Amino acid sequence: MIRLSNLLNEASLAFDNEFKELVKQWEGPGPTDRNGYHLAYDDANPRVPAKPGTQPRGTLTIGYGTTAAVYPALKPGMKISKTQAEDLLVKGIEQHERKAIQLIPKFNTYPKYVRAAILNAIYRGDLGPNTRKLINQGKWKDASIEYLKHKNYTNPGKFTGVVKRMKSNADAFLKYSNEMHRDTKVVDHGKPIIGQTVYPRNRPSSNYVNVRTSPEVNTGLISNFQVKIEWPKPVGKVVRETVDDTGKIWYLIKLLPGVGNGTGYGWVRFDNITTDKNAKYVR
Secondary structure, eight states, X not given: OOOOOOTTTSSOGGGOHHHHHHHHHHHXXXXXXXXXXXXXXXXXXXXXXXXXXXXXXXXXXXXXXXXXXXXXXXXXXXXXXXHHHHHHHHHHHHHHHHHHHHHOTTGGGSOHHHHHHHHHHHHHTOOOHHHHHHHHTTOHHHHHHHHTTSHHHHSOTTOTHHHHHHHHHHHHHHHHHHHHTOOOOOTTXXXXXXXXXXXXXXXXXXXXXXXXXXXXXXXXXXXOEEEEEETTSOOEEEEEEEEOTTSOXXXXXXXXXXXXXXXXXXXXXXXXXXSOTTOOOOO
16 A cells, blocks of 8 residues: 655654654764764765864764754764754754755645655755756656766766665656656546545435545554545645555645645545536435
8 A cells, every 4th residue: 555645744754754764874874982972074084083173175964964054063073962863863854844845846745755855865965956947847757867967976986875876866756757647537527627626426325525644545554534524515626646556546635724634735535526516426
C-alpha cells in the first residue's frame, strides 16, 4: 500500500523520523570524540576536527550537516552533544524547508518523496535556477535531465557519493513526471475535474465521503481518517490526482474553510465523489 504522507498535513519533514534518518545518511555525523560528542569540522576535510583558531578552507560544519547558517555560534574547536546535534538537525530541516517554499511555491503540494528529493538537492546546493524553473513550470521530466547537468554530477572528482545522491533526486523527479502523466480514469463521463468543486455521491447505500490525510484506506496499521462530509455539502476543489498500488485514483482536495483538521487539504477516492451535486446513483 502506498505510504505517501499527506502532501500538506504533515507540518514539516523535520518531524518525520524516516526523513531525518535520510538526512543523517546524506550528511553523516562528522567526527566524534570517545564520549560521542560531535566535533566541528571543515567540510573540505570532513574526517578531521577543526582545531581552535584555524581558518576553514571550505564550510565549517558540525553534526549532521549543520553550518553557521543554522548555528551562528559555531566555531572551530567546538563540540556538541548527540541531543544538540539532533535538535540542530530539526532546525536545519525547517530552515531548508522555508527556503524550498521560497524557491518553489508549490513545494508543500508535492508527495513526500518529491519534497525529500528537493530538500536533498537544497542541502547539497545543487538545485540550480534552470532546474527550479522547470519544476515551477511542472516540467518534471525536463527537470530530472537538467538537474544532472550540474558539475557536481558530471565532474564529481573524489566525491563519488554525490553522483548516487543526485541520481536518486533525479529519479524522484522522473517518477513524479510519470505519475502525473499516467493514463487514469476520471469521474463524470470522462470530463477532467482538476480545479472543479466536487460533492459526495448521493447513493442509497451511502451519501457521504470520508476525507483522509493520505491517499489510502485505513489498513489497521494507520489511522488517516480526517473528516466525514455528507451530501449535499461540497467537499472542495480538486488540486491533483494520484494512483495507489491497487490502481485506485485519489484526489487531493482543497477543503472549504473550517473543514478537516485545519490544514485545508485532504484526500478522497474517485468513486466516492462527483462534480454534479444533483446526480442520482442507483448503486
